Amino acid sequence: MTLAELQANEALRREEFPVTAHRTFLAHAAVCPLPRRVADAINARANSGTLDDQEAGLPPRYFQDTRSLVAGILHAQPGEIAFIGPTSLALSFVAAGLPWKRGQNILVYHDDYPSNVYPWMALADRGVEVRFLNLRELGQARLIDIQGQVDEDTRLVALASCHFISGWRLDIEAVGRWLRSRGILFCLDAIQTLGAFPTTVEHVDFLAADAHKWLLGPCGAGVLYVRQEVQDRLQPIVHGWNNVRCPEFVVQDQIKFRPDARRYEAGSQNLLSLAGLRASFALLEELGVDSIAADLTRKRIWLCEALQARGCQVLLPDLPPANTGGITTFSSPREESVSLHARIQAAGIVTSLRTQRGGRQWIRVSPHFYNTQEELERLVDVVG
Numbered sequence: 001m002t003l004a005e006l007q008a009n010e011a012l013r014r015e016e017f018p019v020t021a022h023r024t025f026l027a028h029a030a031v032c033p034l035p036r037r038v039a040d041a042i043n044a045r046a047n048s049g050t051l052d053d054q055e056a057g058l059p060p061r062y063f064q065d066t067r068s069l070v071a072g073i074l075h076a077q078p079g080e081i082a083f084i085g086p087t088s089l090a091l092s093f094v095a096a097g098l099p100w101k102r103g104q105n106i107l108v109y110h111d112d113y114p115s116n117v118y119p120w121m122a123l124a125d126r127g128v129e130v131r132f133l134n135l136r137e138l139g140q141a142r143l144i145d146i147q148g149q150v151d152e153d154t155r156l157v158a159l160a161s162c163h164f165i166s167g168w169r170l171d172i173e174a175v176g177r178w179l180r181s182r183g184i185l186f187c188l189d190a191i192q193t194l195g196a197f198p199t200t201v202e203h204v205d206f207l208a209a210d211a212h213k214w215l216l217g218p219c220g221a222g223v224l225y226v227r228q229e230v231q232d233r234l235q236p237i238v239h240g241w242n243n244v245r246c247p248e249f250v251v252q253d254q255i256k257f258r259p260d261a262r263r264y265e266a267g268s269q270n271l272l273s274l275a276g277l278r279a280s281f282a283l284l285e286e287l288g289v290d291s292i293a294a295d296l297t298r299k300r301i302w303l304c305e306a307l308q309a310r311g312c313q314v315l316l317p318d319l320p321p322a323n324t325g326g327i328t329t330f331s332s333p334r335e336e337s338v339s340l341h342a343r344i345q346a347a348g349i350v351t352s353l354r355t356q357r358g359g360r361q362w363i364r365v366s367p368h369f370y371n372t373q374e375e376l377e378r379l380v381d382v383v384g
Helices: 003-008 010-016 036-048 062-074 087-097 118-126 143-147 172-181 271-287 289-309 337-346 373-383
Strands: 105-108 129-132 154-160 185-189 206-209 223-226 328-331 352-355 361-365
Touching (some): 003 289, 010 036, 036 271, 062 223, 087 118, 087 185, 105 118, 143 172, 154 172, 172 185, 289 328, 289 373, 337 352
Parallel strands (some): 105 154, 154 185
Antiparallel strands (some): 328 361
């Protein structure tokens, strides 16, 4: 299946994405509906678990092949991929697992999504200075902003690959290259781009992303990437039979972790979520992330122009290509956002209501590749 075939064939679209028969879903930056093939993969694994040991019947290379599938899209090595779960948990693994020293500092963005702020704020109790990135516009993190706010004591910079309200997509390569040249670790919350735009790890030390947004996978089926060269520096904060050596389940006299990213997986895998994650990554590989990114860029450009033509204020409407994400955020001068959001919802269109610091509320629109031009036009018509 190609993207063009999907968009040109309504019967195929409804078969692959059952939600399209019931509503127009434009909120993939929140929690996605599952594609049929992802739900089928989860159901098949669940049904198999009713007949035998839940792990029975798994191919010998099931976990390794799944790591390879994820690693291929990230441009990583399979041994750098761990299946941890929610983004919040994976980022907490990084924050809590590094050996911090008093007087070191980290740079984060205070108005980022809470999952990528609180784990770092908690390090203040360990004598780490938590610095908040000062930006001119909401979420618009540029390399020059970062360069001006780090120093010789900065140990790590933690940012999102795309801001969850403004839609500004970080130039990961430029930021990552510069930080590595300074010996500063780079941790990326990639949940708002992985599955929507090319998101690779050549210049990243740590990356976390759950599957329930643009990856079109189940909730809690996240991945943690840890660059091989820094795995010895990131100590596991959990211990169990799966990540500590215990041949034949016999406890050893010393704790010796697995030699790769599996050291962060303490116990049994969530097989149902992993089945869904595997299916979602296979779908993205089939369609091609570059094709998806081009489609989402076109949709954002059209939405910005159409909404502005209706008199709406759009956050960051004229983004350069390198910073264009899949999110379009707007408000109307004619109607409060809470009321407008409810009216859009009543029309069978799913969007998100988001609030920035200070209380201003916005409508966030985040279509995916299977949404049609007609659905976008219908949204704009309802906005009025």
